[in-house]
Amino acid sequence: MMELLAQTGLNAVYAASYISLVAVGLVLIFGVMGVVNFAHGELFMAGAYAVVALYADMHLPFFVAVPIGMLFVGMLGLLMEWGLFRPLKDNPLGGLVASIGFLMILQSLAVMGFGVRMEHIPPVTQEVWRITDKVGVPVARLYVIVAAVVLLSALWYFLKRTRFGWALRASAQDPEAAALQGISITQTARIAMFIGAALAGVAGALTAPLVSVNPHMGHSVIVTAFIVIIVGGVGSLEGAIVASVVYAFVHTFVTTFSDGVLADIVGLSLMLVVLIVKPTGLFGSADRA
Amino acid sequence: MTDFLEMRGLTMRFGGLMAVDGLSFKVAHGSIHGLIGPNGAGKTTTFNMMSGFYTPTSGQILLRGEDISGLAMHEVARRGVVRTFQHSTLFAELTVLENALVGTHMPFRPNIFAAIVGWDREDRRGAEARAREALEFFGLSDLVEERAGDLSHGHQRALGLAVAYASHPDVMLLDEPFTGMNPEETRQMMELMRRLKADGITILLVEHDMQAIMGLCDTITCMSFGKFLAEGGPAEIRHHPAVIEAYLGGARHVA
Amino acid sequence: MLKPLMFLFGAVALIALPHGLSFSQQEILVFLVINILLVTSYRLLTLTGEWSLGHVVIMGVGAYASALLTKELGVAVPVAMFLGGITSALLAVLLSFPLFRMKGFYFLIGSFAAGEIIRLIWKRFREPFGGVRGISGIDPMPDFSLGFYSFDFFEPVSYYYFAGVIVLACLWVLWRIEKSPVGLTFHAVHWQDKLAQASGVNLRAYRTLAFAIASGFAGIAGALQAHYVGTVNPNSFDIEVMVFVLTWAIVGGTTTFYGPILGCVLLTVINEIVLRGMGFEQARPLIYGAIMILSILFLPNGLESIVQKFLPRRSTAKSDRKAEA
Numbered sequence: 001m002m003e004l005l006a007q008t009g010l011n012a013v014y015a016a017s018y019i020s021l022v023a024v025g026l027v028l029i030f031g032v033m034g035v036v037n038f039a040h041g042e043l044f045m046a047g048a049y050a051v052v053a054l055y056a057d058m059h060l061p062f063f064v065a066v067p068i069g070m071l072f073v074g075m076l077g078l079l080m081e082w083g084l085f086r087p088l089k090d091n092p093l094g095g096l097v098a099s100i101g102f103l104m105i106l107q108s109l110a111v112m113g114f115g116v117r118m119e120h121i122p123p124v125t126q127e128v129w130r131i132t133d134k135v136g137v138p139v140a141r142l143y144v145i146v147a148a149v150v151l152l153s154a155l156w157y158f159l160k161r162t163r164f165g166w167a168l169r170a171s172a173q174d175p176e177a178a179a180l181q182g183i184s185i186t187q188t189a190r191i192a193m194f195i196g197a198a199l200a201g202v203a204g205a206l207t208a209p210l211v212s213v214n215p216h217m218g219h220s221v222i223v224t225a226f227i228v229i230i231v232g233g234v235g236s237l238e239g240a241i242v243a244s245v246v247y248a249f250v251h252t253f254v255t256t257f258s259d260g261v262l263a264d265i266v267g268l269s270l271m272l273v274v275l276i277v278k279p280t281g282l283f284g285s286a287d288r289a
Numbered sequence: 290m291t292d293f294l295e296m297r298g299l300t301m302r303f304g305g306l307m308a309v310d311g312l313s314f315k316v317a318h319g320s321i322h323g324l325i326g327p328n329g330a331g332k333t334t335t336f337n338m339m340s341g342f343y344t345p346t347s348g349q350i351l352l353r354g355e356d357i358s359g360l361a362m363h364e365v366a367r368r369g370v371v372r373t374f375q376h377s378t379l380f381a382e383l384t385v386l387e388n389a390l391v392g393t394h395m396p397f398r399p400n401i402f403a404a405i406v407g408w409d410r411e412d413r414r415g416a417e418a419r420a421r422e423a424l425e426f427f428g429l430s431d432l433v434e435e436r437a438g439d440l441s442h443g444h445q446r447a448l449g450l451a452v453a454y455a456s457h458p459d460v461m462l463l464d465e466p467f468t469g470m471n472p473e474e475t476r477q478m479m480e481l482m483r484r485l486k487a488d489g490i491t492i493l494l495v496e497h498d499m500q501a502i503m504g505l506c507d508t509i510t511c512m513s514f515g516k517f518l519a520e521g522g523p524a525e526i527r528h529h530p531a532v533i534e535a536y537l538g539g540a541r542h543v544a
Numbered sequence: 545m546l547k548p549l550m551f552l553f554g555a556v557a558l559i560a561l562p563h564g565l566s567f568s569q570q571e572i573l574v575f576l577v578i579n580i581l582l583v584t585s586y587r588l589l590t591l592t593g594e595w596s597l598g599h600v601v602i603m604g605v606g607a608y609a610s611a612l613l614t615k616e617l618g619v620a621v622p623v624a625m626f627l628g629g630i631t632s633a634l635l636a637v638l639l640s641f642p643l644f645r646m647k648g649f650y651f652l653i654g655s656f657a658a659g660e661i662i663r664l665i666w667k668r669f670r671e672p673f674g675g676v677r678g679i680s681g682i683d684p685m686p687d688f689s690l691g692f693y694s695f696d697f698f699e700p701v702s703y704y705y706f707a708g709v710i711v712l713a714c715l716w717v718l719w720r721i722e723k724s725p726v727g728l729t730f731h732a733v734h735w736q737d738k739l740a741q742a743s744g745v746n747l748r749a750y751r752t753l754a755f756a757i758a759s760g761f762a763g764i765a766g767a768l769q770a771h772y773v774g775t776v777n778p779n780s781f782d783i784e785v786m787v788f789v790l791t792w793a794i795v796g797g798t799t800t801f802y803g804p805i806l807g808c809v810l811l812t813v814i815n816e817i818v819l820r821g822m823g824f825e826q827a828r829p830l831i832y833g834a835i836m837i838l839s840i841l842f843l844p845n846g847l848e849s850i851v852q853k854f855l856p857r858r859s860t861a862k863s864d865r866k867a868e869a
Contacts, residue, residue, distance in 0.1 A: 001713065035650065084841075087841055091840075096834060097790060098836070100790065100833075100836065101791075101832075101835075101836035101837035102833065102837065104787070104832055105828065105830050105834060105837075107829060108827060108828070108829040108830035108833065111826055111829075111832065112827065194549060207868050219782075219852075226653055226656070230650075230657075261667050264660075264664050265661055265664045268660050268661045269661060271657050272658065275642070275645070275646055275650060275653070275654045276645050277648055277656070279645070279650050361741075361746075362738070362742055363723070363741045363743075363744050366742055366744040371742060371743070371744075373742075374739060374742070376737065378736060378739050379737065379739065380731070380735045380736050381735065381736075383731060383735065387728060390728055391727070391740060391743050391745075394725075394729060394732075394743045394744050395744035399725035399728075400726075401721060401724070403719055403721045404720060404724030404725065404726055405721060407720075407813075409725070412725075415727065452743060453742070499740065528711050
């Protein structure tokens, strides 16, 4: 029993890792640009398909495919910023609807390019990092955990310690005041969109060999990301990370000890309860509401 | 006999800040009552408590002896106490007539089933008559089909009053009605308020500018730093040492 | 004098319409009629300023309720359809307690979550909802004859007439509501909720009322669909369908009654007849997505804003002006 608990805990850590990569990107985009990116799950999907194309089909090394995929999805983010969110910056509902349109385009491109069937991706490594005889983490999952820790720490450093990061946070808090201080809103929006999309892309790329890659995989990703950012407080990066961990543990344990659908219901109910009791989320500040 | 409208020990605390502290005063039926005070005296907070926008931390607001503090805004309105808003808060997308029709919501409560079947013709006619009456009262009859957002500033203010008036209120709470008006507009607005009073409506107005309401009010209550300071007729308040001190002191703080 | 003639002409056109179409086009026509009711009911909700992402699931509630009532309790189909609408409306009242604590973006996400929970409940509980595969073998509408016309519900044309009459009746009710003082109050709640409240309007009650009415008619649309298709399952009411509804409303525009209908008809024609006919089967979502983006970028007030330019301006219609602003 102890072993099962420990193993489930490790599985949850893995889930928390990729969920937080996706959710932090979504929060960053919302914080800086004030727009809900419904296509975020499809950016994750695009990252996964980059690995399908480069690693599975073209036989490039996995660790070459992942950064290329990350950059590619980052560029998709720039495209969205330029084509959708900048022209619609005074129309938040419009931005949301446009991102839904973009989602359909990406999904449809994936169907046309790769077919609707699940992709088979050869495993990167079969190794398992053993902690005890019965408890261990597959190394492929370990990559995801390490990547999340490294990338999120780097993002934290970037936001808190560099001038760009300072500008980003300033324009998230008060765009007008930031503009008066000479911060280019367009520039910060571009950076936020690139980073946010790239984080989703790398999460998709790294998990591609571990999950079933298909054109509709974005749906459950975006649902999860929404739950996490609401529970954590929209606009709070720390909240998103903590909520990712909470959600991953709840979901993984309910899935292991009951079933996946019930876990989804529990997750969504968690979000509804937070919305009702404290709409600003566990870490949200009141003025964001 | 119970008093018409009475504040009793009204207190509002925001966190550590005491915005209004044990305020008590009475408003006589059919009078124009001014609530004045320097910036930050707690006038607007008091106003917001009276209109149901805030729930007082403690204290009571008694309307004909009934405690209405803490009721929702629409509940307060349904008891005959109707507020207006600072600036030009209107249904900008709707026409002038439609704005006034929303004001008739209380006397002519819409009924969805009657509306579908068409049994509410009487009510609709009555509501429209009342709305036109209110618009005429405020000299807006020629503008009924205009979009409210397109009106001039002065007309928007008048429409704001017309929407409130259309509901047959007993008390109208006016939030800084003279702000941003030139002397001519101010004069016209004062005339409208006298006519409202002649119509039997009690008026409570909150004003920062002491001079603007001196010629209008029957009674003036002055507050300072959340507390009751003085009360009396215009002449009395104008020469009240505490009031002069508060305004000068306040002015020094502001400057 | 002109008006009755126009109505007569419109009625003849609607009656004659299916006879010039192929069988599969007739089937699409039935769905189009049902979707017109769905999107028009959605617009009633947007009148109060709230955009929901749960409307299609609420439609599904009507479909499931009507299917179960006929299957498990043997209720007659038309009665079950009506009760399906009632079920949706009642559920909306229930959902309004948590959801109307939120506004704007939070309401959007909250309604999405509520909808997903309902869908997951259908999936999880095989009894009575049939799990992932849903309910099949739903009773069709029983055939009947009016003397001059016999309804044979294996024919899409018959179901088109049947659904058409119901939908027209529902649209009439929705139209009456919007043009009534109740509709004016919905507008008031949308544009200045504080001022509406100061005029004695109970905001919660009116927002709930709009939500319940919109949901009730969505439920009827769902029931109409269930008894035509014969099956319901959780995936026929997923977010993708919601996206279609949202697109119709936005491409058409929501300031007028006819805007969403216009969007629904035009996009359905493009989607089903032009694209499918031209063999762009797989690219349809792509083109749909592109239309959505282009219309929000270049036609933010919807198709209705084009129509309004050609219509004589009526002084009482409140909505005409937004396009000009």
